[in-house]
Structures are given as C-alpha cells and as structure tokens.
Amino acid sequence: MSVPNKRITPQELRSHFHDGMTIVFGGFMGLGTPDGILQELLDTGTKDLTIIGDDTGTPGRGVGPLVVNHRVKKAIVGHIGTNPETGRQMLAGEIEIELSPLGTLAERIRCGGAGLGGVLTPTGVGTIVEKGKTKLTFDGVEYLVERALRAELGIVKAYRADESGNLVYQRTARNYNPMVAMAADFVIAEVDEVVPTGELDPECIITPGILVDAIVLAKEFKNVAR
Amino acid sequence: MLQGKELIAWRAAQELEDGDVVNLGIGLPTLLPNYLPAGIEITLQSESGFLGMGPLIGEPLRNLFSAGGTPCGIVPGGCYLDGAMTFAIMRGGHVDLTVLGSLQVDQERNLASWMVPGKLVPGMGGAMDLVVGARKVIVTMEHLTKEGEPRILKRCTMPLTAAAKVGAIVTELAFFRFIDGVLTLMETAPGISVQQIRAKTEADFAVSPDCHEMRVPVAAAVQ
Numbered sequence: 001m002s003v004p005n006k007r008i009t010p011q012e013l014r015s016h017f018h019d020g021m022t023i024v025f026g027g028f029m030g031l032g033t034p035d036g037i038l039q040e041l042l043d044t045g046t047k048d049l050t051i052i053g054d055d056t057g058t059p060g061r062g063v064g065p066l067v068v069n070h071r072v073k074k075a076i077v078g079h080i081g082t083n084p085e086t087g088r089q090m091l092a093g094e095i096e097i098e099l100s101p102l103g104t105l106a107e108r109i110r111c112g113g114a115g116l117g118g119v120l121t122p123t124g125v126g127t128i129v130e131k132g133k134t135k136l137t138f139d140g141v142e143y144l145v146e147r148a149l150r151a152e153l154g155i156v157k158a159y160r161a162d163e164s165g166n167l168v169y170q171r172t173a174r175n176y177n178p179m180v181a182m183a184a185d186f187v188i189a190e191v192d193e194v195v196p197t198g199e200l201d202p203e204c205i206i207t208p209g210i211l212v213d214a215i216v217l218a219k220e221f222k223n224v225a226r
Numbered sequence: 227m228l229q230g231k232e233l234i235a236w237r238a239a240q241e242l243e244d245g246d247v248v249n250l251g252i253g254l255p256t257l258l259p260n261y262l263p264a265g266i267e268i269t270l271q272s273e274s275g276f277l278g279m280g281p282l283i284g285e286p287l288r289n290l291f292s293a294g295g296t297p298c299g300i301v302p303g304g305c306y307l308d309g310a311m312t313f314a315i316m317r318g319g320h321v322d323l324t325v326l327g328s329l330q331v332d333q334e335r336n337l338a339s340w341m342v343p344g345k346l347v348p349g350m351g352g353a354m355d356l357v358v359g360a361r362k363v364i365v366t367m368e369h370l371t372k373e374g375e376p377r378i379l380k381r382c383t384m385p386l387t388a389a390a391k392v393g394a395i396v397t398e399l400a401f402f403r404f405i406d407g408v409l410t411l412m413e414t415a416p417g418i419s420v421q422q423i424r425a426k427t428e429a430d431f432a433v434s435p436d437c438h439e440m441r442v443p444v445a446a447a448v449q
Contacts, residue, residue, distance in 0.1 A: 028274055028309075029295050054309075055349070081348025090347070099347075102273075103313025103355030110310045123317060123355045126336075126389030159289075169306075172274040173289040176309035206308070 005163040007194060008214045010040055010221050016153060016186055016214075017046045020073075024109060024151035025053040026180045029082060030062030032173030034157040034190035036221030042066060043223075048073045052109065052149055054102060054176055055079040056086040070094065076149065078102035101129060104146050106179055111148035113182025113211075118147040154184025157218075158207070161191040162198070165212030166205045174206065181207045188214045190221075228442055230398050233415060234366050236261040237440060238325050238396045241364055242268055249273070249316065249356055251326030252294045254366050258325060269303075271321060273352045275312050278304020293352075313352065317359035324360035326353065328367050330382045333409045333429040335392045337365055338384035350387065357388040369397035369426055376428040378402070378409075399423055401440065408432050413440045 017040075027033030033053075041049075042065055049072050056075055057064030064083045066072050074096040080086040089095040100108065107119040120143035124130050134145040156177040159170035167189055169177060181187050189212050197209075218224075228236050235257035242248065242262060249271045250256055259281075262268070270279040273293035278301045286297030307315070315321060328339040337357065340350040357363055367377055378395060395402040400423045401413040409431040414420060416439055424431075 028291075031274070031289065031291055031295070055351075077349065079349035079351040081346075081351075087347060099349045101350050101354040102309070102352040103317055103359075106309040106313050121317070123358045123388075125358075127354065127386045129350070129354065171287065171289040171300075171306055172272070172276055172291050174306055174308050175275045175312075178308040179310055 006165045006209075006212060006215045007163065008216055010036065010216060013037065013040055013188065013214070013216055014044055016188065017041060017044055019046060020048040021046070021153060022050040022052070022151040023153045023155060024149065024180050024183050025051060025063060025154075026156040026175060026177030027057075027062055028054050028172065028175040030057045030064070032157050032169070032175045032177055033057070033062045034155045034188075036190050036216065036218050036224050037155045037188060038063060038066065039221060039224045042069060042071070047071045050074040050076070052076045052151055053180070054105070056083040058082050059085055067095065074098065076100060076105070078105050100146075104129075105149075106176060108146055108149040109176065109179040109183045112150035113179060116148055118145055120144070121146055149183065151184045152186065154180045154187040156180050156187065156189045156207070158189050158191045159193075160200065161189055161194050161212070161215045162196065162200045162209065163194060163215075164197045165189065165209030165215055166197075166200050167191070167207035167209075167212060168200060168204060169206055178207050181211045186213050187211055188216060190216050190218050192218050227416065227444065231257065233398055233440075233442065234396050236442065237401055237413070238364055238366050239263065241362075241394065242266055242323065244268075246322040247271060247277070247320060249321050249324045249360065251324070251353070253327050255325040255327065256294070271312075271315060272298070273312060273356075275309065276300060276304055276306045277315075278302075280304075313355045316352070316356045319359055319361060321356070321360045323362045323364065324356050325364045325366055326356070328365045328377070328387070330377050330379055330384055331365050331367070331392055331395055332379045332382045333431065334381065335390040335404055335407065336382050337363075337387050337392050338382040339387045341385050343384065353387050357391050362393045363391050364394045364396065365392055366396045369399045376426055379428045380430065399426065402431065405432075405434075410434050411437055413438060415440055416442060
C-alpha cells in the first residue's frame, strides 16, 4: 500500500468551501489559528457561516475579519470580548451568538469527534447557562447535559506534519486544535512544514494522520498578515 | 506600606501553600507571584494551555503566551496541554486554588464576574469551569464600585459565574473567609475599623473572635 501524500495547494482548498457551511476552528485568541485558510475563506467571499471555536478573535486577527465582513451567521464560542464588532452585531441582531463556557465547549467538540452525544458537566449549574438544558443528578451532584458539536469542515493550525497528515503542534498554539481535528467531516491542517512520512516520532504525534484529510503549507498563502 | 492593589495581591498571596497548583485570573491576580511567602513554591496553570507558567526571561518564544495573550515563560518541569486537558485539570479538582477578580460576591458564596446586563457581554470564557473545579476560590476586588456601591452583597444582582463556590474575599479594606458557610471578617486593612467595613458592605457578616489588623510587612519583598 502506498502512503498517501495529503498536500494540497491554497487554490485546491477553495473547492471545500461553500456558503452556509459549519466550520469548527482551532486557536485561542488568534493563537494557533490557521490564518492562511481563514484569509482564503475571506477572499472567496464564502458567507452565511456557522463557526465553532474559542472566541471571535480581534477585528484583525483569527476569525475576527470574517465577523467584521459579515460572513458569519452564527458563532458558538466562549468569548467575544476581544472583538467589539461581534458585540455590536449581536446587539444589532446581525449575528447569532451562542456562548458556551470554554471547558464545556472543548468537551462538546471532543464528544463530536468521539462518537458521544454529549457530556455531563457541573459547569454552569445555578447560572443562566443552564437555561433550557436537561439537568441530571448523580450521587447528589447536579450536572447539565451539554450536547456534542460537529462541523462539515474542521480547520487546524499545526507546527509540523508528515505527508500522511500526522500532526505536531507548538507550545500554546496546540490549544483546541486536537479536538477540532476529530470533529468534522473534512479536516484541513495548515502547517509550517511538512516532512516525509516516517520522520515524526510516533511517541510525539498529537493528532493521528487518519483524522486529517488535507495539508496545506502556511508559507504558500499570499497576503496573510502574521 | 503596601496599599490598594498591592495590598490585595500581598494578602491573597499569603493564602498560597507550598506545592499548590494555582490558576490566576487576568489583571490584579497576576501580581500575586511578586508576594509569595518565603519557601513557598507553586505551579501556575495557564488557560492558554500549559502548566508551569513563569516570568518571561530573555527573548519571547514563538507561540508561548499567557491567558491574557502576552508572551511569558515556562519553568523546568512545565508541559503543554490541549484545550480539553486544560479544562479537565480545572474541572477535575486538580487545581488547588484560583484567585480571580469579580464584579460582585454575596453572602451565599456566589460570585458574578462575567457580564454586566445591558452593557458588557464579553462571554464567560473559562471562568465558570475554573470556579466550579478549583478546590479553593479566592476573590480579589475593590471593596466598592466606581460609583461607590458595595460589591459584597446579600444577593448578587448580576448573572452568576458559579453558585456557592467562594471561599475567601480580599479587598483593600478587609479579608473575609467563609467559615461553615458564614461570611466572616478575619482581618482589617491597616487603619480601617470594623464599623467602616460594615458601612461599605451590604452583606451580613460575622466578625471572627480573632479578627485583627493585617500584619503587613513594612516593605514586602518584591521578588
């Protein structure tokens, strides 16, 4: 059996975008976010997106420019405070925001990729987060039922990949990327470098290549502010 | 003599115990490591995804940031975590202590720290998971709002971050601890009377028989 080479070009990336799609993305306040893929989404004019991830970035970073340019219909995130435009659009009724505690969000995405329908968490009990959710009590502790999240497209940023899609991250740029790589029908990794399959130490691979459908090199994107 | 935010950070730091795994909120709590008691070593967790946060020494390392998004260091023995592990460590009771700011705290041990209805909706971020999971929760905040209203209330009026989780409160005027669920004044800031604290606190509170003035070092060592 031949080992697949999953490399694609930024141009080939575009066939995986369409209006109205749901995208789950890695990153923490724009750190560890695939900036090149996001720029490509912006340049192609893809719109009516539902996005799932940590936060809505800043007006100029992460998924922030997608929000600023009115490409996002709904965002499921834990934090919008670093992008004032998200708050403005929310109050004006131009965007739907579902706020989820970040630990809950991480588990919802993980569940989406792990074949689980959801998770029981004590986070949010006794707060407005519990509104409309099922509560269960085990051994005297109350839990909220929080449902799994999945997307059509998952976009991650990694430090290094091999040609079969195994991924290694760098420092705090890892964050939600490993969960995101499990929770979508098609997963694209933007990486700083690609090495031949077999060169990454199997002990150190964080995301297994079978979860990654395509790899694109960060330096092949033009016009990306970093 | 320490005053204001430095006094709050110093007093909160005296609650740390050797070996504690600690998560510090943004803002004032990040001053705590400056006032660690002698001989106390702690492990700092950062919500950005690692254990072993330390000061930035030398040039910033690529892709190493604190929860506030600023470059920082990692100490020997530190390790990086993914987002699910970061919050599993918080929620799973592996964090001994968190110190965080709040808008309001009430006598039922509730805190409200994440939104001002009609004004500010930044999102709860990781605060709810942290407060639910940390073994001890210490709130550091100014005793009054900018408008001069009490922040320590009978009942929080803003949306809660978590219910019944606060263990202690440090302000520039007072140190309170919840003892058997009762808000109890333990220490007063230098030159502040119990009567003054009562006048600026809406919540009902007991006064510990051992209540005394904070023993603030003349010049707390800034490490």
